[in-house]
Amino acid sequence: MQVRIHDQYGPEGAVVWGIAVREPPQNVRTYVDSLGVTFPVLLDHNGDVDRMYDLEFAFPTGAYPQDFVIDPQGRISYASNEPDVEAIEAAVVRGLAGD
């Protein structure tokens, strides 16, 4: 789903990054190739970024967001651990509109 957002809104200026935490790069390579992922996939080898976002944005019940949207001002405009492509898309569109 992030692929579609990247393909659709990338040309308008949206940035999509995948983040793979503590995973062997070749696993990630195989996986993203199989999905046809064209956006950058970042490697969080030691889980440092993972930990930073976990601690700051922990949801209740020990679960953590898996998708974030960050607005053009660097603020979080969307965070969820349940994939919701429409909500992600809406946040991206708001960001592109400068809202």
Next chain:
Amino acid sequence: MRAMFLLGLLAACEPTPANRTAEGDDAPEPDGDDSGVGTGSGSGGDDTGNGSGLVLPNDCTAPAPDGEDPFTLTGQVNNTQGSGGGWFVEHLDVAWLPDEQRVLATGQGGLVIYDVVPGENPVTRGHVGAGPDARFQRYYQVLPAEPGVAWTTHREFGLDTFDVGNADAPTQVSHTDARGYEGLARDGDWLYVASTEGRVDVFDVSDPRNPSRVGELTGLGRPWDVQVVNGVAYVADGDLGVLALDLSAPDAPVVAGTVESAGQPMRLDAGDDGHLYVASGAGGLEILDLSRPLAPTRVATVDVGGGAQDVALDDGLVGVTTQEAVVILDVGRAGSPAGPRPFAYQETEQYAMTLDAEDGVWVVGDWNILGIWGVAPGPAPAIDVSQTLVAFLDGAETRLLDIRNRGGATLDLAGIQLPAGLTATVGAAALEPGASTTLALSWDGQAPLDRAEICIASDDPGRPAVTLVVTGGQDGEGRIIGQTAPDFALEDLDGTVHRLSEQRGRPVVLAYFATW
């Protein structure tokens, strides 16, 4: 449960078990589907109610410990990028050779050799895997072949043989190209290698320095590991379960029996007690009876509080890594009653991925740390709290956590120190081995909670105080939305560095990936 997207490095993980919710609708199951032999039911005292009542002293003074911590760290070395000069280990397998006082380890940093003297910190000797050549990085398993020689597997590159006689400079002596290689096991002149691409390959290793591929068994699911016990090969197949292979023709194995698994078998170890111990991911630890070698049967499934990654046996104890912790069960120490009984539980500093044990020495590959652990007689209580971060988002509400005793003696909870605005009750203050109780935490919705701490005191000698971090949001998800995103810089698969703050002016989507 540390992070929901902790990735199943070793296995094709199923989605992480549902977030252990506070709603009580998926209260942690003490046991698997089998006989009730396990860490939970049968030992009494389980309580899945919602905190019906006991208020403990608002205090975190630990009582006198009940016995000696049965599982303690005696030495460690941490090979991270900083300490290793740009090199890191990220252990995926360890092989402990007590006679040589050496550990051979594999991981994303390649093959690593350590000197290990119990009671001292391990010393890192040589390694292959530094530098840009992926060819020598990211080995998955290692098996000592003979003194000075070891085999390693690589998912992309196949089987390698290393001369490890000079511990400071291991050198590759032979290589066979293959895909998907993971676990490997030797039986005399034969070496069996599990390939996640649905195969077990057979090598002639009459010359251990030059394995020669002579046969294969195809049509399997996703074999992750293999062990040979008394002439029968057992394969941990993440899709199919545990397979028993008839090796009557050593170079042409045949599937003779299958034990389906509730989880995803990933790693195996066999004791001399006629049982096979299987780390089965979310399925926990599965124990198979091998009295009919070609038709094994499952006799127990044990919840280990997380996804079982690796398993090792020594002296009547079985240890399992769950990424978060090392869980030790008593499966037949001298004088112990039969059956798996809780013995020790130890959360580790990084990610407990892999372990090996012999002669009372337990070697744990804790991601970048190689930890050497010792066993004391026990028993002693061992506290495990189901989550260490608690967030209240919607005002006054109650969250339910699970406190379980994973040790072999009664756990006594002595006090829970709380910040203002919080109250807590537990269902029971004394937990028998394997038993659990519900901790109900209630927030009044008024007092500010900004990363406040809750402290739980018990007579666990290894962990007399457990700290939970708790936050209370003022306006639900608004607590997150609108906050400044922490900046970071990470390399992508092509080596390009991306920094979040350089994207100001554009919306950025961060999508966490799990490849399983």
